[in-house]
Amino acid sequence: MSLPPYKIKSVEPINLISKEQRIKKIEAALLNVFGLEADDIYIDLLTDSGTGAMSQKQWAGIMEGDETYAGSRSFKRMKKAIRDILGFEYVLPCHQGRGAEQVLDKLLIKKAQIVPGNAHFDTTKAHIENRGGIAIDCTISKGFEPKIEHPFKGNLDLEKLEKVLKDNKNNIAYILITITCNTIGGQPVSLENIKKVSKIAKKYKKLLFFDGARFAENAYFIKKREKGCQNKTIKEIVKKMMDCADGMLMSAKKDAITNIGGFIALRDKELYKKLVPLDILMEGFPTYGGMSGRDMEALAIGIYEGIDAKFLHYYIENQVGYLGKELSKQGIPIIKPVGGHAVFIDVKRFLPHIPQSQFPGQALCCEIYIEGGIRAVEIGTLLAGRNLETGENIFPKLEMVRLCIPRRVYGKDHLDYVNKIITQVWKRRKTIKGLKFLYEAPILRHFQSTFKRIS
Numbered sequence: 407m408s409l410p411p412y413k414i415k416s417v418e419p420i421n422l423i424s425k426e427q428r429i430k431k432i433e434a435a436l437l438n439v440f441g442l443e444a445d446d447i448y449i450d451l452l453t454d455s456g457t458g459a460m461s462q463k464q465w466a467g468i469m470e471g472d473e474t475y476a477g478s479r480s481f482k483r484m485k486k487a488i489r490d491i492l493g494f495e496y497v498l499p500c501h502q503g504r505g506a507e508q509v510l511d512k513l514l515i516k517k518a519q520i521v522p523g524n525a526h527f528d529t530t531k532a533h534i535e536n537r538g539g540i541a542i543d544c545t546i547s548k549g550f551e552p553k554i555e556h557p558f559k560g561n562l563d564l565e566k567l568e569k570v571l572k573d574n575k576n577n578i579a580y581i582l583i584t585i586t587c588n589t590i591g592g593q594p595v596s597l598e599n600i601k602k603v604s605k606i607a608k609k610y611k612k613l614l615f616f617d618g619a620r621f622a623e624n625a626y627f628i629k630k631r632e633k634g635c636q637n638k639t640i641k642e643i644v645k646k647m648m649d650c651a652d653g654m655l656m657s658a659k660k661d662a663i664t665n666i667g668g669f670i671a672l673r674d675k676e677l678y679k680k681l682v683p684l685d686i687l688m689e690g691f692p693t694y695g696g697m698s699g700r701d702m703e704a705l706a707i708g709i710y711e712g713i714d715a716k717f718l719h720y721y722i723e724n725q726v727g728y729l730g731k732e733l734s735k736q737g738i739p740i741i742k743p744v745g746g747h748a749v750f751i752d753v754k755r756f757l758p759h760i761p762q763s764q765f766p767g768q769a770l771c772c773e774i775y776i777e778g779g780i781r782a783v784e785i786g787t788l789l790a791g792r793n794l795e796t797g798e799n800i801f802p803k804l805e806m807v808r809l810c811i812p813r814r815v816y817g818k819d820h821l822d823y824v825n826k827i828i829t830q831v832w833k834r835r836k837t838i839k840g841l842k843f844l845y846e847a848p849i850l851r852h853f854q855s856t857f858k859r860i861s
């Protein structure tokens with residue numbers, strides 16, 4: 407057992423409204439949890455993005471935030487921290503992860519070009535498609551088997567990757583490895599796999615990028631599970647991972663424990679020079695890029711706290727892992743092994759009577775909210791969207807509800823309550839009904855679509 411490496415200095419009140427009120431609120435939100443308001447939620451497990459608790463050091467750093475438009479001291483400190491931890495020479499600040507995606511993709515993706523990777527995140531895929539590109543998923547098949555306890559389910563299938571590269575030699579924009587891989591359950595990629603992908607990228611002369619939103623968690627899993635890595639520090643492992651890539655796209659809202667922020671980190675000066683005007687056009691001058699000076703200070707400090715081994719151990723094992731174990735004890739089907747930032751419920755086994763076309767994950771999120779004021783999020787058919795060519799719904803192999811744990815926010819009592827509420831929903835699962843669209847949003851439809859129950 408590891409103990410929490412922090413104590414609470416500042417508290418934020420939360421309130422559980424009555425079940426009657428919760429029913430009214432979710433109906434008013436037309437059965438989309440994104441339509442709920444903060445005051446209507448008791449425990450918010452929607453996301454770990456920008457919802458972590460900052461440390462006293464980060465809050466103190468915020469007072470030193472330098473808001474100079476060009477040449478900010480805070481940018482200098484942020485760049486120094488990124489260089490130190492990730493080893494990339496050039497840094498372009500962006501307002502968040504998708505800002506970084508937008509800037510990079512504008513330069514690197516031409517119409518019909520391919521970005522092979524491992525289960526690209528939804529906004530990442532949407533940005534690729536927005537440029538007319540195609541995201542091809544090369545994740546290993548075991549990544550989609552919910553019961554298999556593979557230590558690195560985020561790994562890329564090297565044969566599949568190489569075939570995509572061979573068949574589309576002149577039509578590859580870049581290769582993207584997501585660490586950890588959120589869309590398939592917060593699953594890590596091994597150092598060995600990263601090294602092999604890097605070798606393949608070099609062979610085909612293609613750029614390799616990380617989507618590194620949860621790079622520190624990935625390093626933790628490598629330290630814990632990969633042969634020969636147990637005696638290395640998280641920082642050493644991060645460095646070894648980064649050495650394999652040409653750059654990294656970062657949403658700092660996760661592993662750098664900031665409320666907002668992101669960046670593109672690069673090795674190549676020429677590529678950096680080409681991206682600077684695009685950063686200015688879309689995000690802001692390259693010494694702030696959509697971030698305030700105080701946010702850059704918080705990032706410069708948070709990125710060190712995010713790689714702290716004691717913190718990672720407590721968060722991944724005693725919070726996320728603990729919740730996963732407790733749910734499993736109740737017989738609740740979850741994706742195994744438990745991921746880095748969240749427990750993912752296996753909805754096909756939770757609600758086998760609701761077909762994917764009736765959005766069982768979304769229906770389950772509504773019931774979890776009604777049962778106990780807890781907000782979770784669907785990562786399934788709703789999020790997967792439609793096939794661009796056929797217009798048909800994509801039915802993903804994994805139909806999931808994500809219980810995402812914000813960093814340094816909730817305690818054991820909160821997690822025990824989550825376990826109790828999910829167990830209560832599990833007991834009455836057969837009464838849950840599927841959903842159909844009232845309104846289907848045209849892109850990234852999970853955020854804004856509305857539903858009614860199928861009677």
Ligand code: F0G
Nearest residue numbers: 453455502503504527529588617619657
């Ligand atoms: N890449 C990954 C792997 C992500 O999980 C996210 C965001 C992004 C990129 C985009 O970053 O939000 O800063 O623009 N994930 C959040 C989530 C929203 O809830 O998992 P962003």
